Amino acid sequence: MANESEHGVLDRSRHALQDDFLRAAVRFTTDRLKGRKHAAAEELGDWEAWRERGRQIRAHTIAHLDYYLREFVQNARNAGAHVHFARDAAEAREVIAQIVRTKDAKLVAKSKSMVSEEIHINQHLEKQGVLVVETDLGEFIIQLAHEAPSHIIIPAIHKTRGQIKDLFTADGGQNLSTDTQNLTAYARRRLRETFMCADIGITGCNFGIAESGSIVLFTNEGNGRMVTTLPKTHIVTMGMERIIPSFADLEVMANLLPRSATGQKLTTYMSVITGPNRERELDGAQELHIVILDNGRSRQLGDEHFQEVLHCIRCGACLNVCPVYRHIGGHAYGSVYPGPIGAVLSPLLNDGEKYADLPYASSLCGACFEACPVKIPLHDLLVLLRQRHVSAGKTKRIERLAFRSFKATFAHPWRYKAAMRVARAAQKPLVRDGYIESTFGPLMGWTDSRHAPALAKQPFRERFKEIRQNVDAVDNAGDDDFEGSDRP
Ligand code: SF4
Structure with a gap:
């Protein structure tokens, strides 16, 4: 993949800094997202109280994850879903490939999912002769470009209309204009065929609700609904930390997530799926599989500091405000998860040298913490990761x-x-x-x-000495005056 480079973040950043268009495009879009987010937060009112409630929900859930995960699995199974656990990316790939083989599937329609990027499921299935089509517009674009997403929410943030036109023209074999409507019409036509013919739909999961075993998806393009209702089999890929206890908690998250991600009060679609379709229901997959992925997450449970990284709801707000991300874009991080959250999450999930330099890709300004709707102190975690790196004697x-x-x-x-x-x-x-x-x-x-x-010509120490001498001189003169005055 384009962002899976052998070079370090420094080399990749140098490369990204040469790309003026990328920098301008990333800054333009993240500025717009930031502005919209502020307006949406203001409109809601008492944003800090909502953030605090969000933090409490995530902290409580992750502190009792074993309990809520068990409740979620039990209720999902009661509703008719098949639930699978995967210890790592390889196991998750194999579970999904097995389902695909059992169904003799040839075409898979995918909705946007960061976990599926994390486990590289597309490449795995394609090696087995299965055609996988990304149906989120941004993901579709970067799939055609053979790249990885460069933003958690807006995967093709770095692409121009001209580049998209070239990609669509090459894909469809007909010359298109750069007109946005023209381009989206092409994508719609092309993806409609996929929806109609796909054997299996794969989605991610924004939240899993423990009290009902439901999965919740926030989407804007309607492709999520198509992928979950038209193919006969629906596979959900879900990080084990995506649980929330109840629908009451979903209300808080539904206020925080879209506002933080895109500045919307609510995404165009919010789907709650509980089990496969039931008798007399016309829509919905006949078989629902939920693949719950660990892949390094459980290692963070119980850690005094790093457990907090599991509170993340993947809104992408920390990327939009990060001065480093805004200059270098997502690919320079070399990980599926870019930006401040990626700089913390990637080394923790991989527990090796591969992403050990990412915590240094930060100015530690704390803007990520201010933007985070669940108050994860990312800047503190970045310092702790650097400290870990130094203590292990890994520096040059x-x-x-x-x-x-x-x-x-x-x-x-x-x-x-x-x-x-x-x-x-x-x-x-x-x-x-x-x-x-x-x-x-x-x-x-x-x-x-x-x-x-430059260093000052006269050091502050010397200046301070002079200032103190002057002040003492004035004070002494004052004392003399005072001694001579008639004041009581
Ligand atoms: S760390 Fe916070 S701001 Fe960043 S993606 Fe996660 S929830 Fe959003």
């Missing part, structure tokens, strides 16, 4: 050496003073109008896209 030797010298210098005032004197003298040839405009060697990273303020 040069970095370790640099920080050791830093510590040795800052631990003794005389060393600090001497180092500052040397630095002040060394910076002289590089300073223009109070700023260092360019450096060389390993320091280049500080100045190749911004100017660094």
Whole structure:
């Protein structure tokens, strides 16, 4: 896949920074989403109270996940669904492939699902000769481009109309214009065939409701309804943490999720599916399978800090406000989950070196926390992941050496003073109008896209000494006046 690169996040970011269109497109769309979100939150009123309620629901559910998961599974089975557990991506792929084989399915229609991206189900089924078609418009576009989503909610955020036109033209063999209606009409025609002929529909799951065993889907394009009602078999891929206890909790989540994701009061469609279709029901799949995925999630349960990452409701709001994501887009993260949530989730789920550099792709400004509808302290988790990385001795030797010298210098005032004197003298040839405009060697990273303020000519320590002397002098003069005054 396009974003599964062997290079680190730094290399991929450098590459992304060269792409002016990508940066402009990502900034334009995320700005729009941010603006809409603020308006929608304001319209609801008391947003902070809603956020706090959302946090409480997620914290309570995850703290008692074993209980609610059992309740969900029991009720889903009572409603007629088949429930499968998958310890990892390979097991989940195999469970799904087995269902596909049993049904002798040749065509699978998919609705947007991050879990299915996480387990790479499309590639797995395609290797077995099954045609998998993404039916969400954005996902359809990036499937044709053989890329991965670059945003949790808007997968094709980085594509121009011209690029989409080229992809659709190549797919359909007829020349299309860049007119939006024309393009969407092509996608509609093309996907309608898929809906009508698909043997199996695969969707994700925004929430699983424990008290009824229902799954809930928030969608905007109607494809979710088609995928869940037209094919005879419906497979749901669901992260094990997507549970909420009750419909009362769904009311809170239905207010938080669409507002945070797209600034809508509610998505165009909200589907609640409880079991397969029943006698005398005209719509709905005759067989419903729910595949519940662990894949590293249970490792976070009980962890004092990282359990909170399971509170996430995948709204994508933290991406829209992140200064790093807004510059480099999603593919630079190299993971299915981009942005601040991806920088925390990816290393935790994979527990290896693969994504160990992602927590460094953050300015730690805390904007992600402010945007998060369930108040996950992502900036704190990023620092803790960095700390873990450093404690495990995984940083480069040069970095370790640099920080050791830093510590040795800052631990003794005389060393600090001497180092500052040397630095002040060394910076002289590089300073223009109070700023260092360019450096060389390993320091280049500080100045190749911004100017660094130069060290002040006179250190604050010396200035402070002077100021204090002046203040003391004024005070003493005042005392003299006071001594000579008639005041009581
Ligand atoms: S961490 Fe918060 S803001 Fe980011 S996707 Fe998850 S719920 Fe949304």
